Amino acid sequence: MTHRKKRAWIGVLFALPAILGLVILKIYPIIVSGFYSLTEYHITVSPEWVGIENYKNLFSDPLFIKSFSNTMYYLVLLVPLGLVVGICLALLLVKDIKGISFFRSMVYLPSIVPVYAFATVALWFFNPYFGLVNGLLARVGINGPLWVADESWVKFTLVLAAQWGAGPTALLFMASMKDIPRELYEAATLEGANAWQKFWRITFPFISPVTLYYLITSSIQALQFFDMPNIMTGGGPNNASLSLGMYIYRHAFRYTNMGYASAMSWIIFIIALILSFVLFRTSMKWVFYGE
């Protein structure tokens, strides 16, 4: 065995625990759930083959369609809003002013709070009668909406509340902004570029790899949106905030309908795959990896 080969083997050996974990705890369940999605399966009774019936039933299940469209709503709003908030915060945090490290930790702090505590506080924030948000709105003469109590506002409220967790995204963008050579900005200033041109021509290309990473991970997270609606609304009112993740949970653990739940999981999985594929494909056009 040559020296290089030996080293490669040692490398694999070190990575082995992670590889085993990935295969046993992630890849195996994914494949097996694909099999279960084609069966009627209730955990303690052996699965019974039903072919694509679960998938067929999905599309005539009004609650699936409702939770699916809710999830799409979350996806379409959570991802871009999170991007804008993340970049805006990063632009502020990247400035070298006095006490910036204090502000940086303040922005990150909410992400350390357990989601349960944070969701409970958010509920009080958006409380239609006694909440801070409607209280402030009332000061400026606006009669605030009923937020989570209103079918047509509840999803938007959840999306707003979710921005509390923008800290990690902001730090990620900030780190990548710090890597941008200062000369570029100096040169641009000399040439008479305004702030918007500087952002669009210099900052954005440099943070585009992080943006791609953000778009992919946050899209997947949005497709799996579960904890906040589950704690804050339980899916209500009238299932207006029921996400696919919650509906899967209901079938898997309330009705022990694992086959049906697996079929829904696979729908999410396939959408996530397609989304990632499209993002990667188009990324060649807009992601800048440096010359």
Add this chain to the structure above:
Amino acid sequence: MKRIGVLVIFAILLISFLEAEPVKIVFWHNMSNPVDRKSIEESVQMFNERNPNIQVESILVPGSETEATKLMTAIAGGTGPDVYYLDRFTVAQRAYYQQLEPLGKYLEQIGIDIESLKKQFVDFAIEECIWDETLYALPWDTDARVLYYNKKHFKEAGLDPEKPPKTIEELDEYVDKLTKKAGNRYLRIGFVPWVGQGWPYTWGWAFGGEFYDPENQKLIFAEDENIIKSLEWQKTYADKYGIRELEAFFSAFGMSFTGANVGSAAPIDPFLQGQLSMRIDGNWLLAQIRELAPKDFEYGIAPIPYPEEIGQSTTWAGGWSLVIPKGAKHPKEAAEFIHYMATEGQIKYAVDTAHLPTIKEAVPEFVENYPEQKLFADLLTVAKSRPPLPVGALLWDELVDARNYVLYGEKDAATALKDAQDKVQSELNKMLGK
């Protein structure tokens, strides 16, 4: 020779030691309330003292009734307990999915006469323990639902505090008088049918409806005029008082009546705070009133109102049971423990904790200790219970969803019920092999 003697003595010692090693029974329950828990622990201890060859170890496993995730993974992994504390209305579902051992068989093995044992419990409770003519559980406590009302509000509104509404018609009239509004916002709401324990079952039965025909194994609620009426009546509240304003009123207290499970953190109770005048609730509210209500809180309890033409009140009861999960290591000893708990243990539990008993023998002593619960105990004789079906949880959720469709004006009552019934019936047919 000497050596053999030593060996014999050693062998005898060994055998007697092995015999003295008691069988260990693991018992999972989720009664985290300190009063309930203490009573259970004491009964377990008493059982252990009386049966030195069986030692029960009780473990508190928190979790909600319909999501027995921990139990299922434990059964699948072969590490489940010997005795489990299960919501009684899910016994049929668990039995159908082969998650339970046939308790009746083991009770027979230890020499217990099943038929006379069954007669010791109230009918609906024991019926919930049977699936496919096999006994899978013994009943533990039960509960009942009534109308709670705030006497002070009655006086303020010029109503007689000793005359709670008897009929739906009276109820509607009272609510009108009790509700107070300032601008767009409610200061006090008289009553909302679906708040608290006003579930689709509660009103369906109150209006004289039936949900299931056991003989033909068919769900019948969508064709039942009375159940359709019960939903239409609830809709009049959504229309008159405004569904959004009502939802906002209750969400301001940190609770949601159309969501599934908001507020595992205890919400502030608008009834105890004196902002809701009447509510359907269970007997457990008595303990909360004692603990949480302001000192000058004056309340009364009354049977659930009924439509004039029905002529009498009903209620319904739920409760818990004890089962042996599949693959238990010592099912026979577990059956012995369950038998003890469901009888002696339950009598003690009823007196200790004010939970309504399902064993008939316990009722007189219970009422003597808790005179305020006499109404509940009396109602048990007319109490309905949810149909013991393997699709119980699905049926529950579908009924709640159907009600919400009606309240939000998305479907009319007949359509909403029909859709729910078709969905649940097709699941049920699959299970019945039809």
